[in-house]
Amino acid sequence: MDFKNAKELLKLCEEQHMQISEVMRQRECDMGETTCDIIDHKMRRVLEIMRNSATQPIKTPVRSMGGLIGGEAKKLDVHRARGESICGGVLGRAIMYSMAVLEVNATMGLIVAAPTAGSSGVVPGLLLALQEEYHISDERILDALMTAGAIGYLAMNNATVAGAVGGCQAEVGVASAMAAAAAVELMGGRPSQCLDAASTVLMNMLGLVCDPVAGLVEYPCQNRNAAGVANALTAAELALSEVPQLIPLDEMIDTMYTVGKKLPSELRETAQGGCATTPSACALCAQCF
Amino acid sequence: MAFISVFDVLGPNMIGPSSSHTAGTAVIAYLAHKMIAGPIKQVEFILYGSFSKTYKGHGTDRALLGGIMGFGTDDTRIRDSFSIAKERGLEYHFTINETETDIYPNTVDIMMTNEAGQTMTVRGESLGGGKVRIVRINGVEVDFTGEYSAIIVVHQDKPGVVAHITKCLSDRNANIAFMRLFRESRGHTAYTIVESDDHLPENIVESLKENSNVHDVMVIQS
Numbered sequence: 001m002d003f004k005n006a007k008e009l010l011k012l013c014e015e016q017h018m019q020i021s022e023v024m025r026q027r028e029c030d031m032g033e034t035t036c037d038i039i040d041h042k043m044r045r046v047l048e049i050m051r052n053s054a055t056q057p058i059k060t061p062v063r064s065m066g067g068l069i070g071g072e073a074k075k076l077d078v079h080r081a082r083g084e085s086i087c088g089g090v091l092g093r094a095i096m097y098s099m100a101v102l103e104v105n106a107t108m109g110l111i112v113a114a115p116t117a118g119s120s121g122v123v124p125g126l127l128l129a130l131q132e133e134y135h136i137s138d139e140r141i142l143d144a145l146m147t148a149g150a151i152g153y154l155a156m157n158n159a160t161v162a163g164a165v166g167g168c169q170a171e172v173g174v175a176s177a178m179a180a181a182a183a184v185e186l187m188g189g190r191p192s193q194c195l196d197a198a199s200t201v202l203m204n205m206l207g208l209v210c211d212p213v214a215g216l217v218e219y220p221c222q223n224r225n226a227a228g229v230a231n232a233l234t235a236a237e238l239a240l241s242e243v244p245q246l247i248p249l250d251e252m253i254d255t256m257y258t259v260g261k262k263l264p265s266e267l268r269e270t271a272q273g274g275c276a277t278t279p280s281a282c283a284l285c286a287q288c289f
Numbered sequence: 290m291a292f293i294s295v296f297d298v299l300g301p302n303m304i305g306p307s308s309s310h311t312a313g314t315a316v317i318a319y320l321a322h323k324m325i326a327g328p329i330k331q332v333e334f335i336l337y338g339s340f341s342k343t344y345k346g347h348g349t350d351r352a353l354l355g356g357i358m359g360f361g362t363d364d365t366r367i368r369d370s371f372s373i374a375k376e377r378g379l380e381y382h383f384t385i386n387e388t389e390t391d392i393y394p395n396t397v398d399i400m401m402t403n404e405a406g407q408t409m410t411v412r413g414e415s416l417g418g419g420k421v422r423i424v425r426i427n428g429v430e431v432d433f434t435g436e437y438s439a440i441i442v443v444h445q446d447k448p449g450v451v452a453h454i455t456k457c458l459s460d461r462n463a464n465i466a467f468m469r470l471f472r473e474s475r476g477h478t479a480y481t482i483v484e485s486d487d488h489l490p491e492n493i494v495e496s497l498k499e500n501s502n503v504h505d506v507m508v509i510q511s
Contacts, residue, residue, distance in 0.1 A: 028295050032292065043295075046299050046300070046302065049302055065306065065346050065348055104305065105305030106306045108351070108367065108368045109304065109305060109365075110365055111305050112300060112301075112302050112303075113303060113312070114299050116418065117303065117308045117311070118306075120305075123299070149296075149298045149299050150295075153293050153298050157293055162418070164417065214343070214346060215343040215346070216343065216347065217307050
């Protein structure tokens, strides 16, 4: 079982009466010449690392290598604990977890690139928040990770997930599309709704540039992971409400790629434009490594 | 295009902060340490392009040193690799090269000396997402990724050596995925790199060395 684009994926889901997660798992068994047991074991390890990295800095905040971030997840937790969160349960938690993962990443902790290190907070952020708020089992979260993986694979196969090639829309944008599709399947949506949610995210994050201050995976990366979670949740809500997405995912992936390649190199991970060259960022650079 | 696994999307499991500057460099150094026999006594890293500018903030130096000591991308000891290297008596240096700019942006040269006094220089490129390429061994241009199990045979560029290599492999029923020969110049030192889908039989080294034109053999299991 294999698919090259979203159209083929949807066809497989409909013909076989399978969820995206089931098709992706079967593809992994067939194409990777391995067993479902081995795959499930590896995915459990992925989830374990994701959960550790999403929770650890809430208890023990650490300053990042470059010194630009550290302690954000803890601040969000304190704010929530006071009952002052204006985001509500799912989004409040998801933002906190997503920023926590980037904090771990920036302090040389263990994370899972999803699909990249700079965008590693979005998928665990949203899925772990949904798990807690709705009391969802690990088994179903493991399925949702497969769905997220399917969307990321489509972007890797047909476009790019490298900020140096396609800007932040290819990193946090794709991560958020992955999270949105996974959230839709998790909350009972059909495969077509999952793909619509992913497409909506890419549409709404189209053109986002990659402009890391001092060239480090810290700022604005961590902030953008939190924003990506909000985008993913919004798109999932639209899809689950049957709000139509007029542009199919394959076309949005193509467009994201085309726009990415048109971005000037200053705005593709070189730290020569955008936030990175604001006077304040330049002043901060002098204090970093 | 090669098969893209779900674990290429949700992965690698890695020590942050950067898949290219941290995970990728750990992989390059890990592959390099597999290419020299026995414990490494001294190592120098030459950092080019983007590495030369942002290596400290990305922990590239710790990742390289960790890889040289055999740590994988997800090994939390990478953070403490300076102190671990000191404990092990491994001497290390980092050199910045900002003058050579006509080079892939994320490139590192690794110059190793082992306890027997043998030296070896390996050049690697970090391609993003933890993917890497080894592009030079002791000044000879090569090309392999470490994603497959690999045998690197260092030999004299003489007729019959390649036939000997393929015979050794077929005798052990090892399937060749890719095989390429790289050489300095005609008749001089050549590197034949064989990549295989399967785990390579360890005892193949002895039989490969039976040919008098074979100088050295390195095995890197994927």
